[in-house]
Amino acid sequence: MNTEHLRKDYLQLIASVREHVEEQLQLGFTELELDEPERDSPYANFDLPTLTADAESCIKCQLHETRTNVVFGVGNSNADLMFIGEAPGADEDRQGEPFVGRAGQLLTDIIQSGMKLKRSEVYIANVLKCRPPGNRNPEPDEVETCSPYLIRQIELIQPKVIVALGSFAAKMLLDTKIGITKLRGEFHTCNVPGLRVLPHKKPPVVMPTYHPAYLLRNPNAKREVWEDIQKVMAFLAEA
Numbered sequence: 001m002n003t004e005h006l007r008k009d010y011l012q013l014i015a016s017v018r019e020h021v022e023e024q025l026q027l028g029f030t031e032l033e034l035d036e037p038e039r040d041s042p043y044a045n046f047d048l049p050t051l052t053a054d055a056e057s058c059i060k061c062q063l064h065e066t067r068t069n070v071v072f073g074v075g076n077s078n079a080d081l082m083f084i085g086e087a088p089g090a091d092e093d094r095q096g097e098p099f100v101g102r103a104g105q106l107l108t109d110i111i112q113s114g115m116k117l118k119r120s121e122v123y124i125a126n127v128l129k130c131r132p133p134g135n136r137n138p139e140p141d142e143v144e145t146c147s148p149y150l151i152r153q154i155e156l157i158q159p160k161v162i163v164a165l166g167s168f169a170a171k172m173l174l175d176t177k178i179g180i181t182k183l184r185g186e187f188h189t190c191n192v193p194g195l196r197v198l199p200h201k202k203p204p205v206v207m208p209t210y211h212p213a214y215l216l217r218n219p220n221a222k223r224e225v226w227e228d229i230q231k232v233m234a235f236l237a238e239a
Protein backbone atom coordinates (compact mmCIF):
# COMPACT_ATOMS: atom_id res chain seq x y z
CA MET A 1 0.00 0.00 0.00
CA ASN A 2 1.22 3.50 -0.85
CA THR A 3 1.90 5.06 2.54
CA GLU A 4 2.33 8.53 1.02
CA HIS A 5 -1.23 8.30 -0.31
CA LEU A 6 -2.51 7.22 3.08
CA ARG A 7 -0.69 10.07 4.77
CA LYS A 8 -2.21 12.61 2.34
CA ASP A 9 -5.73 11.21 2.87
CA TYR A 10 -5.21 11.35 6.60
CA LEU A 11 -4.03 14.98 6.52
CA GLN A 12 -6.95 15.93 4.27
CA LEU A 13 -9.38 14.30 6.70
CA ILE A 14 -7.87 16.16 9.66
CA ALA A 15 -8.06 19.46 7.75
CA SER A 16 -11.74 19.00 6.89
CA VAL A 17 -12.64 17.97 10.47
CA ARG A 18 -10.81 21.04 11.74
CA GLU A 19 -12.64 23.30 9.26
CA HIS A 20 -15.98 21.82 10.32
CA VAL A 21 -15.23 22.26 14.04
CA GLU A 22 -14.14 25.89 13.52
CA GLU A 23 -17.30 26.61 11.56
CA GLN A 24 -19.48 25.03 14.27
CA LEU A 25 -17.74 26.97 17.04
CA GLN A 26 -18.28 30.21 15.13
CA LEU A 27 -21.97 29.37 14.96
CA GLY A 28 -22.03 29.00 18.73
CA PHE A 29 -21.93 25.21 19.06
CA THR A 30 -19.96 23.83 22.00
CA GLU A 31 -17.38 21.15 21.47
CA LEU A 32 -19.42 18.71 23.51
CA GLU A 33 -22.42 19.06 21.25
CA LEU A 34 -20.48 18.44 18.09
CA ASP A 35 -21.07 14.73 18.55
CA GLU A 36 -24.82 15.08 18.99
CA PRO A 37 -27.12 14.42 16.09
CA GLU A 38 -28.21 17.65 14.43
CA ARG A 39 -31.64 18.79 15.53
CA ASP A 40 -33.81 19.03 12.50
CA SER A 41 -34.78 22.69 12.92
CA PRO A 42 -35.35 25.04 10.03
CA TYR A 43 -34.49 27.94 12.38
CA ALA A 44 -31.14 26.63 13.68
CA ASN A 45 -29.17 29.59 12.30
CA PHE A 46 -31.84 32.31 12.57
CA ASP A 47 -31.20 35.42 14.66
CA LEU A 48 -34.01 36.93 16.76
CA PRO A 49 -35.30 39.47 14.18
CA THR A 50 -35.36 36.80 11.45
CA LEU A 51 -37.06 34.32 13.76
CA THR A 52 -39.66 36.93 14.78
CA ALA A 53 -40.40 37.82 11.17
CA ASP A 54 -40.73 34.15 10.26
CA ALA A 55 -43.15 33.49 13.14
CA GLU A 56 -45.19 36.55 12.25
CA SER A 57 -45.94 35.15 8.82
CA CYS A 58 -46.27 31.52 9.96
CA ILE A 59 -49.09 29.45 8.46
CA LYS A 60 -47.78 26.03 9.53
CA CYS A 61 -50.78 25.10 11.65
CA GLN A 62 -54.49 25.77 11.72
CA LEU A 63 -54.16 28.47 14.41
CA HIS A 64 -53.08 31.03 11.80
CA GLU A 65 -56.64 31.03 10.48
CA THR A 66 -58.14 32.35 13.72
CA ARG A 67 -55.38 34.51 15.20
CA THR A 68 -55.38 38.32 15.19
CA ASN A 69 -51.71 38.65 16.07
CA VAL A 70 -48.77 36.31 16.46
CA VAL A 71 -47.55 36.63 20.05
CA PHE A 72 -43.87 35.95 19.70
CA GLY A 73 -42.42 37.18 23.01
CA VAL A 74 -41.26 40.35 24.78
CA GLY A 75 -38.46 41.55 26.98
CA ASN A 76 -34.72 41.61 27.27
CA SER A 77 -33.12 39.43 24.62
CA ASN A 78 -30.13 38.96 26.98
CA ALA A 79 -32.24 38.13 30.02
CA ASP A 80 -30.97 35.71 32.67
CA LEU A 81 -34.58 34.89 33.48
CA MET A 82 -37.25 33.71 31.10
CA PHE A 83 -40.93 32.99 31.82
CA ILE A 84 -42.67 30.56 29.51
CA GLY A 85 -46.43 30.13 29.50
CA GLU A 86 -48.80 28.02 27.46
CA ALA A 87 -50.41 30.08 24.69
CA PRO A 88 -51.85 33.55 24.13
CA GLY A 89 -55.36 34.26 25.37
CA ALA A 90 -57.85 36.76 23.94
CA ASP A 91 -56.09 39.88 25.31
CA GLU A 92 -52.69 38.69 24.14
CA ASP A 93 -54.07 37.83 20.70
CA ARG A 94 -55.54 41.33 20.43
CA GLN A 95 -52.39 43.14 21.61
CA GLY A 96 -49.68 40.85 20.23
CA GLU A 97 -47.94 40.65 23.62
CA PRO A 98 -47.78 37.72 26.07
CA PHE A 99 -49.33 37.88 29.54
CA VAL A 100 -51.23 41.16 29.33
CA GLY A 101 -54.67 39.90 30.47
CA ARG A 102 -55.79 39.03 34.03
CA ALA A 103 -53.31 36.17 34.40
CA GLY A 104 -50.70 38.45 32.90
CA GLN A 105 -51.36 41.10 35.53
CA LEU A 106 -50.67 38.49 38.18
CA LEU A 107 -47.42 37.52 36.47
CA THR A 108 -46.47 41.20 36.23
CA ASP A 109 -47.11 41.57 40.00
CA ILE A 110 -44.86 38.57 40.68
CA ILE A 111 -42.09 40.11 38.55
CA GLN A 112 -42.44 43.70 39.75
CA SER A 113 -43.68 43.55 43.34
CA GLY A 114 -42.28 40.12 44.23
CA MET A 115 -38.96 40.02 42.40
CA LYS A 116 -38.40 43.80 42.20
CA LEU A 117 -37.66 43.51 38.50
CA LYS A 118 -39.14 45.26 35.50
CA ARG A 119 -41.03 43.26 32.88
CA SER A 120 -38.49 44.64 30.39
CA GLU A 121 -35.61 43.02 32.32
CA VAL A 122 -36.88 39.47 31.83
CA TYR A 123 -38.07 37.67 28.70
CA ILE A 124 -41.63 36.38 28.44
CA ALA A 125 -42.87 33.91 25.83
CA ASN A 126 -45.24 31.01 25.32
CA VAL A 127 -45.06 27.47 23.96
CA LEU A 128 -47.60 28.42 21.26
CA LYS A 129 -47.30 31.74 19.44
CA CYS A 130 -50.95 31.84 18.33
CA ARG A 131 -54.15 31.70 20.36
CA PRO A 132 -56.08 28.42 20.40
CA PRO A 133 -59.72 29.40 19.72
CA GLY A 134 -61.86 29.70 22.86
CA ASN A 135 -58.69 29.25 24.98
CA ARG A 136 -58.81 25.48 24.49
CA ASN A 137 -55.70 23.47 25.38
CA PRO A 138 -52.94 23.29 22.76
CA GLU A 139 -53.16 20.19 20.53
CA PRO A 140 -50.06 17.97 20.44
CA ASP A 141 -49.49 18.68 16.74
CA GLU A 142 -49.65 22.44 17.41
CA VAL A 143 -47.01 22.10 20.15
CA GLU A 144 -44.81 20.04 17.86
CA THR A 145 -45.13 22.49 14.97
CA CYS A 146 -44.61 25.62 17.07
CA SER A 147 -42.01 24.53 19.62
CA PRO A 148 -39.00 24.99 17.26
CA TYR A 149 -39.66 28.74 17.55
CA LEU A 150 -39.45 28.58 21.33
CA ILE A 151 -36.38 26.33 21.25
CA ARG A 152 -34.53 28.78 19.01
CA GLN A 153 -35.69 31.67 21.23
CA ILE A 154 -34.15 29.93 24.24
CA GLU A 155 -30.92 29.30 22.32
CA LEU A 156 -30.66 32.95 21.34
CA ILE A 157 -31.57 34.43 24.72
CA GLN A 158 -29.51 31.89 26.69
CA PRO A 159 -31.25 32.45 30.04
CA LYS A 160 -29.82 31.02 33.26
CA VAL A 161 -33.26 30.13 34.59
CA ILE A 162 -36.58 29.41 32.91
CA VAL A 163 -39.76 29.56 34.98
CA ALA A 164 -42.18 27.14 33.33
CA LEU A 165 -45.67 28.45 33.99
CA GLY A 166 -48.03 25.49 34.11
CA SER A 167 -47.97 21.97 32.83
CA PHE A 168 -47.70 22.59 29.08
CA ALA A 169 -44.49 24.59 29.41
CA ALA A 170 -43.06 22.20 32.01
CA LYS A 171 -43.86 19.10 29.96
CA MET A 172 -42.33 20.58 26.83
CA LEU A 173 -39.15 21.88 28.49
CA LEU A 174 -38.57 18.76 30.56
CA ASP A 175 -39.83 16.27 28.00
CA THR A 176 -41.93 14.55 30.64
CA LYS A 177 -45.48 13.47 31.31
CA ILE A 178 -45.21 14.14 35.07
CA GLY A 179 -47.78 16.63 36.35
CA ILE A 180 -46.99 20.16 37.51
CA THR A 181 -47.84 19.43 41.18
CA LYS A 182 -45.01 16.86 41.33
CA LEU A 183 -42.57 18.91 39.26
CA ARG A 184 -42.94 22.32 40.88
CA GLY A 185 -40.69 23.64 43.61
CA GLU A 186 -37.46 22.02 42.38
CA PHE A 187 -34.95 22.97 39.71
CA HIS A 188 -34.72 20.60 36.75
CA THR A 189 -32.29 20.48 33.86
CA CYS A 190 -33.82 21.75 30.66
CA ASN A 191 -34.41 18.66 28.54
CA VAL A 192 -35.06 19.95 25.07
CA PRO A 193 -33.43 17.56 22.59
CA GLY A 194 -30.51 19.17 20.78
CA LEU A 195 -30.71 22.54 22.58
CA ARG A 196 -27.43 24.28 21.80
CA VAL A 197 -25.60 26.30 24.43
CA LEU A 198 -22.82 28.83 23.82
CA PRO A 199 -19.35 27.68 25.02
CA HIS A 200 -19.22 30.08 27.99
CA LYS A 201 -22.80 29.33 29.13
CA LYS A 202 -24.46 26.50 31.05
CA PRO A 203 -27.76 24.98 29.91
CA PRO A 204 -30.68 26.75 31.62
CA VAL A 205 -32.29 25.27 34.70
CA VAL A 206 -36.07 25.07 34.79
CA MET A 207 -38.30 25.90 37.74
CA PRO A 208 -41.81 24.63 37.04
CA THR A 209 -44.57 26.38 38.93
CA TYR A 210 -48.32 26.88 38.74
CA HIS A 211 -49.72 28.95 35.89
CA PRO A 212 -51.01 32.42 36.91
CA ALA A 213 -54.45 31.51 35.47
CA TYR A 214 -54.54 28.62 37.98
CA LEU A 215 -53.74 31.11 40.74
CA LEU A 216 -56.75 33.22 39.73
CA ARG A 217 -58.95 30.16 40.41
CA ASN A 218 -56.93 28.91 43.40
CA PRO A 219 -55.49 31.89 45.30
CA ASN A 220 -54.23 29.57 48.06
CA ALA A 221 -51.59 28.26 45.66
CA LYS A 222 -49.96 31.70 45.54
CA ARG A 223 -47.91 30.75 48.58
CA GLU A 224 -46.31 27.81 46.74
CA VAL A 225 -45.60 29.95 43.67
CA TRP A 226 -43.96 32.56 45.89
CA GLU A 227 -41.77 29.84 47.43
CA ASP A 228 -40.73 28.71 43.93
CA ILE A 229 -40.01 32.28 42.86
CA GLN A 230 -37.89 32.87 45.96
CA LYS A 231 -35.77 29.85 44.99
CA VAL A 232 -35.33 31.39 41.54
CA MET A 233 -34.25 34.69 43.08
CA ALA A 234 -31.74 32.93 45.34
CA PHE A 235 -30.37 30.99 42.35
CA LEU A 236 -29.95 34.16 40.28
CA ALA A 237 -28.25 35.94 43.17
CA GLU A 238 -25.64 33.15 43.29
CA ALA A 239 -25.27 32.56 39.56
Ligand code: URA
Pocket residue numbers: 085086087088089092097098099100101103104126213
Ligand atom coordinates in the same frame (compact mmCIF):
# COMPACT_ATOMS: atom_id res chain seq x y z
N1 URA B 1 -51.70 32.44 29.39
C1 URA B 1 -50.54 32.04 28.82
O1 URA B 1 -50.12 30.91 29.00
N2 URA B 1 -49.87 32.92 28.10
C2 URA B 1 -50.27 34.15 27.89
O2 URA B 1 -49.58 34.90 27.19
C3 URA B 1 -51.48 34.55 28.50
C4 URA B 1 -52.18 33.69 29.24
